[in-house]
Amino acid sequence: MTPLTYDGKITFFERFEADILSGAKTITLRDESESHFRVGDRLSVSTFETGRHFCDIQVVRVEELAFEALNSRHAVQENMTLEQLKAVITEIYGEIDTLYLIEYRLL
Numbered sequence: 001m002t003p004l005t006y007d008g009k010i011t012f013f014e015r016f017e018a019d020i021l022s023g024a025k026t027i028t029l030r031d032e033s034e035s036h037f038r039v040g041d042r043l044s045v046s047t048f049e050t051g052r053h054f055c056d057i058q059v060v061r062v063e064e065l066a067f068e069a070l071n072s073r074h075a076v077q078e079n080m081t082l083e084q085l086k087a088v089i090t091e092i093y094g095e096i097d098t099l100y101l102i103e104y105r106l107l
């Protein structure tokens with residue numbers, strides 16, 4: 001078996017782990033500090049809180065997205081309502097105009 005080689009790593013808050021592993025959450029929205037991911041990148045995924053590795057993903061889409069352009073499709077891909085999603089983003093980043101959408105698949 002060929003071991004997986006990584007192009008990078010990413011962390012998620014523990015509370016999203018189950019949704020990521022079940023396939024219910026297929027995107028993440030980040031700020032400019034995490035806009036460097038590229039389509040095809042294989043990432044090691046761990047929890048923000050303790051750094052525990054819990055899966056590997058491959059990036060399938062990266063695009064800039066205005067906060068104002070968030071819609072219910074994005075919310076579905078986050079397994080949330082649009083109101084919940086906007087609240088979560090504001091809680092994490094404060095007021096933010098420009099997000100980076102990262103779509104991924106589980107490896």
Ligand SMILES: CC(=O)Nc1ccn([C@@H]2O[C@H](CO)[C@@H](O)[C@H]2O)c(=O)n1
Pocket residue numbers: 011012013016027028029030048078088089092
């Ligand atoms: C741990 C860390 O470094 N940063 C982040 C930043 C964001 N997110 C999640 O992405 C979506 C939109 O922002 C929501 O589901 C967020 O909770 C996350 O899990 N971890």
